[in-house]
Structures are given as structure tokens and as C-alpha cells.
Amino acid sequence: MRAPIRMPGHWFDELAAGGGSVDAIGFLAKGERSRRLLLIGELLSRLEERPTLLGPADLGAVWRTVEQAEARKPGCAEELLLSPQVGSWLAHTLRRLHGSAVGPPLWVDAGHLAAVALVAALRAGTAADLVVPAREGAVSLPTLGLAQLPGTPLPGFQPVRARVREGELLLAPTVRGTGAIALTVRPLTAPQSAVWWPTHRLSIRPGGPEVALDDTDPYRDLDRPIPPRRLTVRELGAWQRLFTEAAALLDSGPTSVPGSGSGSGSGSGAGADATPDSGSTGPGTLRPEEVRRIVPWPGRLPNGPVEGLSASTADAFGSMVVAEPPNGAALAETMVHEFQHSKLGALLHLFAMLDDDRTEEHYAPWRPDPRHLPGLLHGAYAFVGVAGFWRDRIGDRAADPLDLAPFRFALRRIQTRTVLRTLATRATLTGPGRRLVAGLTRTVDGWLREPVDGRAVARARAAAAGHRAEWRLRHLRCADEERAGLAAALRSGTPLPPARPPRLVPAAERTHWQDVRGALYLRPDLAPDLAPDLAPVSVPSGARAPSGARAPSDVRAPSGVRAPSGVRQGAEPCRADVLLVHGEAASAREAYRQRWSDAPGDPHVLAGWLQAHTALHPGHRRLLARPERFAAAVAGEGPEVWERAAHLLARPVPLA
Known part of the structure; x- marks a missing residue:
């Protein structure tokens, strides 16, 4: 019986601060190894009980091949088992066996174990004679690439002798007369050809480690199998260029720290700053070689952002699905973001952090939709990393030519602190969960004490307040009694009703939205008279997000979940938005009033008007705390009553 693994407390605290030393992250990999061994053991037990699940493959022959490879080259099979490719396949296949996932005929998913065994034999230099599944005549070899039988493609899913x-x-077809021709290839050394697509490798530095760029593995999506989509020569070149830039940026370490006046860093919070050579990493730093695989996602999300889409799964530690970013800094930020998810996913495999009732009702400042508590925890952990990344870029005009790092850092520290407060007050945390949230809170509280350019801070606060106000207008409603009382107070002068907890708008009544106003804070070059030309980029028909992709509607504009059917096409910012972002509050307020006639009932317009009004009347800022009360009071009325309603509702009101 294996002894339980125990994490030293100081490693947990490093990770809880949002960073983690090489040793701490290595311990997470050790935990993933134990988990993979348990999962492969469960799979083998299931296949022993029901050998027909493998179709024509023989479990005994498959596992003997793995054992022979491990005996010839110790560690070979285990290294393969720990790869993202095998992790994703293994978890998907077990979900198939449990009935919680869908896919091709079950023997194809289960029989992929034979392809894993083939790769072990190839890497160890041992012999193998197996039957493997082919998809449209192509055999996937996890971590190595894709082999395509020449001749007439085998239709659908067919067994192939290997x-x-x-x-x-x-590789040879098991049935004669199909038109497919046998293929001989040396996968470890063969160059790309019409019949062999090796897994691309991205070089971190000359002569150094590499990261897989995987466009062929059927299990490279977050769950369901997908067909290969080979990158073009141009796309591959772009990915290598972007990755080289990102790796150099991450390797260089922090350039400066707010208030330090130097590039060495003196930060606040546990594990705040470190250089790559120190053996320790603070929040937002990442050794590029810790990323195991990048999966390029070529499409765009309907009604979603056109760049910045990324996603990851706890089944594949160190792997991430990423849409081609605009520059190396954006890729570096995404790598940090997704590796934070990998770290937390591995921690959650070791420790229960909170009780989860799966209720999606909580506000996440980087999402358009209500979230459950585990989603909040994941978001907080990821965006502590993002905040740290931009904190380290302040003053680095090579990585940040528009000098947006102060704004990005200021915004993320505000947003993350909001979510950490929710977790501390609303979640039922376990002991490790309390320790994790406390560690993240210490980091962010330290950052909040650091001086940052005042204009950047003001813009960050405005962006955060605008997103929150619009989210509440879209997702929260006052109870009927309170709505009636608010309307009566405005029309008849009766006393304001006490504030009661709002109710959540049913999921069926929600529409997808993007924080297009918040995105303007990343456009310092935009003049108000250009606003009418801000049209959204068209979305190719049939584009699909990776299964389970995250898509927060935030100023980074990364990501969004697969848009629900029936959502309106991508919104665009209006002139009033640009005026507001430029600080022209009076003009913006009037522009929102005029916009209402074109878009009556639009929460975006109402939230913008409230933001402009409170910029002119700072004493009315309480309106942004409960904008749904304002919406209830003015429901059915025109904008001519808005200012009177604002003065009325800005008064202190007792809670019910």
C-alpha cells in the first residue's frame, strides 16, 4: 500500500500566495503522477472486467507492451502517462465508462490505450504487435503525431494492425480490398510528409527545452474528441515567433515594481518577486518549460471576443488551448493565466477547498454570467497571476508600448479582491481552503498598498464599477413588492422601501453580453468621433469554442463561454461609451439619454448613464452599488425622470 503524499506547509503557502517555487510546482506534478496511476489502474480494472470494450485489441498484449518498454527504458512509460495527451484521453475514457461523456464508438476511446503502448515501445526501442483504432484512416500516436494510411481513406472508425x-x-488495414495501403514510418525521426504529421515543437531558447504545439491529437480539446486541424506554414511560423517573444518575456523576469524605482522588485505579499534564477516564482511569473503543451484554436467565438480565447482542464496539467494572440506579451499573459488554472487544478486534486452546491449566483468581474463558488476560486487564482504579470511589466515599454500595464494591474487587483471577499464571506471553506484564500488575500492586499499611477487607478476603478453595474442590471431584479414601492416613491413621493436581497434573473431569460465599454480603456488612441466606426469583427459561420472554454467579458476581452443560442450578435461601443472613457462625463450622460431612444431598456445604456451621472455627482455613488433599484424605479419611464430618480435613490436606505 502506498504511503500518502504530504505537502510541506511552506510549499502550500508559496502556492497560496499565487506563485510557487520550482520545488512546490514539482510537488504538484508528483501529485498528478499519483492521480494518473490511480486512474490508469481504474481503467485497467474496468477493461479486465469487460474486455470487449477494447474491440479487436487484446488487453494482455497491450499492457505487456507497456511493461516491456518500461523495463527496457525505466521512466519511459511513466513519462508518457504524465503527458497532457494521455491525461486528457484517460479522463475522457473514464467518463465514457461512467456514462458522463459522449464520443465515438466506445472501443475507439478505450482502444486508444494500444496507441499509448505503441508510443512507449517506439520510445524504448522495444517490439510491439497490436491493433489500434484509426479515424478516417489516421492513427494518432500521443505526443508523437499522426500517421495517415495512404490510398483510399478508411471510412469512419476502423481497426488497424500496428x-x-x-x-x-x-501500419496496415485489417481488411483487404479497402483501397488503403500499408504505411511504414519512423515516428521519432521522420520529417513531415503527406502521411506523417509530427507534433510541432516550440523552442524556448536555442538548445533548450521545447513545448509541444499540438494540432493533431484527438483528445487535445477539453473533453470531446476532435479531428486534426494542421497548421499552415504561416500559422506555424507565427506561433513560433509569438512563443519566442513570450518565452523571452517570461524568462526575463520582473522589469520593475510599483514604487520600487528599479527592476529588482521589493514587492508586498507572500512570495512577491523573484527572478528566474532564484528558484522561486511570485504571482505572475512562469518558467516557460513548465508549460507542457499549447493547443492552437483557430476559430472565433460567435458573439464573443475575437482574440484572447483560452481554456484549460485539470485533466492535462500544464496544457492549454489558446487562440492565436496579437503579440508575444498577450501570449505570455495567457500562459500565466492558464498555468494558474493548472496549479489550482492540481491543488484541488490534493485538497478539498470548499463545499460546492453548484449554484451559479455569484459575481465574477471577468465574466458576463453568474458563477458557482469553484469558478470564483479558479478565477481569483488565475487573475492573481494575471495581476502579478502586469505588475512586473510596469515600466517595460518593450512589452507594453501603450503603457497599459499600470491600468491592467490596478484593474485586476481590484477585481480579484472583490472575489476574494466573496469567497471569504459566502463560501464554506475547508481548512486548506481558508489557508489558500488567506494567502491570496495577503498578496492582493499588499498590492493594493503599492502606489500606481493615479490616472490608471481611476480608470481601473471606473472600468470595474461599470462592469459590476451592468452585470447587476442584467442578472438581478428587485422583488415585486420592492419594485412597486420604488416606482411609487418616484411617482408619488412615498417613502422609499427598504433594500431587500435581489433575486437572480432565471437563466432562460439571460442574454449573452460583452463589456464593450470596459474594453475601451485599452484603447487610449481612440477619439470620441471615431466611435460610430467601431464595428465588431464578423464571426465565421461554424466557429466553435473549445469545449468548456472560459470567456469572461472583461477588459482583457479574453474568452467567453460558448454563446447560448439566440443571443444577439456582437455589440459595439457607442459614442457615449467613448465619451465616458475619455472622462467627458457631462457629454456622455447626455449621449446616453439620446441613445435610450434607439435602445430602450438596454442595461448597457442605463449602466453607462449611471456611471456618467455619479462621476458628476460623487455623492450619488451608492446608485452603483444597487443599480437594479434604480432600474426598478424608472421602469416604464423615459430618461427625463432619471436625474430626479437618481437624487431620490442616492439617499441612505435601511436594509429590510
Whole structure:
């Protein structure tokens, strides 16, 4: 019986601060190893009980191949088992066996174990004679690439005979007369050809480690199998250029720290700053080689952002699905963001952090939709990393030519602190969960004490307040009695009703939205008279997000969930938005009034008007705390009553 693994407390605290030393992250990998061994054991037990699940493959022959490879080259099979490719396949196949996932015929998913065994034999230089599944005549070899039988493609899912001798692989159809031709290839050394697509490798630095760029593995999406989509020469070149820029940026470490006046960093919070050579990383830093795989996602999300889409799964530690970013800094930020999710996913495999009732009712400042508590925890952990990344870029005009790092850092520290407060007060945390949230809170509270350019802070506060106000207008409603009382107070002068907890708008009544106003804070070059030309980029038909992709509607504009059917097409900012972002509050307020006639009932317009009004009347800022009360009071009325309603509702009101 294996002894339980125990994490030293100081490593947990490093991770709880949002960072983590090489040793701490190595311990997470050790935990993932234990988990993978348990999962492969469960799969083998299921296949022993029901050998027909493998179709024509023989479990005994498959596992003997793995054992022989491990005996010849110790660690070979285990390294393969820990790869993202095997992790994703293994978790998906177990979900298939449990009935909680869908896919091809079950023997294809289960039979992929034989392809794993083939790769072990190829890497160890041992022999193998197995039957593997082919998809449209193509056989996937996890971590190595994709082999395509020449001739007429085999239709659908077909078994293929595989023979390995001294690093050479022979694939042949099991049925004669199909038109498919046998293929011989040496996967470890063969260059790309029409019949062999090796897994791309991204070089971190000359002669150094590499990261897989995987466009062929059927399990590279977050759950369901998908077909290969080979990158073009141009796309591959772009990815290598972007990755080289991102890796150099991450390797260089922090450039400066707010208030320090130097690039060495003196930060606040646990594990605040470190250089790559120190053996320790603070929040927002990442050794590029800790990323195991990048999966390029080529499409765009209907009704979603056109760049910045990224996603990851706890089944594949160190792997991430990423849409091609605009520059190396954006890729570096995304790598940090997604690796934070990998770290927390691995921690959650070791420790229960909170009780989860899966109720989606909580506000996440980087999302358009209500979230459950585990989602809040994941978001807080990821965006502590993002905040730290931009904190380290302040003053680095090579990485940040528009000098937006102060704004990005200021925004993320505000937003993350909001979510940490929710977790501390609303979640039922376990002991490790309290320790994690406390560690993240210490980091962010330290950052909130750091001086940042005042204009950037003001813009960050405005962006955060605008997102929150619009989110509440879209997702929260006052109870009927309170709504009636608010309307009566405005029309008849009766006393204001006490504030009661709002109710959540049913999911069926929600519409997808994007924080297009918040995105303007990243456009310092935009003049108000250009606003009418801000049209959204068209979305190709059939574009699909990675299964489970995150898509927060935030100023970073990364991501969004697959848009629900029936949502309106991508919104665009209006002139009033640009005026507001430029600080022209009076003009913006009037522009929102005029906009109402074109878009009556639009929460975006109402939230913008409230933001402009409170900028002119700072004493009315309480309106932004409960904008749904304002919406209830003016429901059915025109904008001519808005200012009177604002003065009325800005008064202190007791809670019910």
C-alpha cells in the first residue's frame, strides 16, 4: 500500500500566495503522477472486467507492451502517462465508462490505450504487435503525431494492425480490398510528409527545452474528441515567433515594481518577486518549460471576443488551448493565466477547498454570467497571476508600448479582491481552503498598498464599477413588492422601501453580453468621433469554442463561454461609451439619454448613464452599488425622470 503524499506547509503557502517555487510546482506534478496511476489502474480494472470494450485489441498484449518498454527504458512509460495527451484521453475514457461523456464508438476511446503502448515501445526501442483504432484512416500516436494510411481513406472508425521493430512502425488495414495501403514510418525521426504529421515543437531558447504545439491529437480539446486541424506554414511560423517573444518575456523576469524605482522588485505579499534564477516564482511569473503543451484554436467565438480565447482542464496539467494572440506579451499573459488554472487544478486534486452546491449566483468581474463558488476560486487564482504579470511589466515599454500595464494591474487587483471577499464571506471553506484564500488575500492586499499611477487607478476603478453595474442590471431584479414601492416613491413621493436581497434573473431569460465599454480603456488612441466606426469583427459561420472554454467579458476581452443560442450578435461601443472613457462625463450622460431612444431598456445604456451621472455627482455613488433599484424605479419611464430618480435613490436606505 502506498504511503500518502504530504505537502510541506511552506510549499502550500508559496502556492497560496499565487506563485510557487520550482520545488512546490514539482510537488504538484508528483501529485498528478499519483492521480494518473490511480486512474490508469481504474481503467485497467474496468477493461479486465469487460474486455470487449477494447474491440479487436487484446488487453494482455497491450499492457505487456507497456511493461516491456518500461523495463527496457525505466521512466519511459511513466513519462508518457504524465503527458497532457494521455491525461486528457484517460479522463475522457473514464467518463465514457461512467456514462458522463459522449464520443465515438466506445472501443475507439478505450482502444486508444494500444496507441499509448505503441508510443512507449517506439520510445524504448522495444517490439510491439497490436491493433489500434484509426479515424478516417489516421492513427494518432500521443505526443508523437499522426500517421495517415495512404490510398483510399478508411471510412469512419476502423481497426488497424500496428507492428513496431527497432523504432520503425508498420501500419496496415485489417481488411483487404479497402483501397488503403500499408504505411511504414519512423515516428521519432521522420520529417513531415503527406502521411506523417509530427507534433510541432516550440523552442524556448536555442538548445533548450521545447513545448509541444499540438494540432493533431484527438483528445487535445477539453473533453470531446476532435479531428486534426494542421497548421499552415504561416500559422506555424507565427506561433513560433509569438512563443519566442513570450518565452523571452517570461524568462526575463520582473522589469520593475510599483514604487520600487528599479527592476529588482521589493514587492508586498507572500512570495512577491523573484527572478528566474532564484528558484522561486511570485504571482505572475512562469518558467516557460513548465508549460507542457499549447493547443492552437483557430476559430472565433460567435458573439464573443475575437482574440484572447483560452481554456484549460485539470485533466492535462500544464496544457492549454489558446487562440492565436496579437503579440508575444498577450501570449505570455495567457500562459500565466492558464498555468494558474493548472496549479489550482492540481491543488484541488490534493485538497478539498470548499463545499460546492453548484449554484451559479455569484459575481465574477471577468465574466458576463453568474458563477458557482469553484469558478470564483479558479478565477481569483488565475487573475492573481494575471495581476502579478502586469505588475512586473510596469515600466517595460518593450512589452507594453501603450503603457497599459499600470491600468491592467490596478484593474485586476481590484477585481480579484472583490472575489476574494466573496469567497471569504459566502463560501464554506475547508481548512486548506481558508489557508489558500488567506494567502491570496495577503498578496492582493499588499498590492493594493503599492502606489500606481493615479490616472490608471481611476480608470481601473471606473472600468470595474461599470462592469459590476451592468452585470447587476442584467442578472438581478428587485422583488415585486420592492419594485412597486420604488416606482411609487418616484411617482408619488412615498417613502422609499427598504433594500431587500435581489433575486437572480432565471437563466432562460439571460442574454449573452460583452463589456464593450470596459474594453475601451485599452484603447487610449481612440477619439470620441471615431466611435460610430467601431464595428465588431464578423464571426465565421461554424466557429466553435473549445469545449468548456472560459470567456469572461472583461477588459482583457479574453474568452467567453460558448454563446447560448439566440443571443444577439456582437455589440459595439457607442459614442457615449467613448465619451465616458475619455472622462467627458457631462457629454456622455447626455449621449446616453439620446441613445435610450434607439435602445430602450438596454442595461448597457442605463449602466453607462449611471456611471456618467455619479462621476458628476460623487455623492450619488451608492446608485452603483444597487443599480437594479434604480432600474426598478424608472421602469416604464423615459430618461427625463432619471436625474430626479437618481437624487431620490442616492439617499441612505435601511436594509429590510
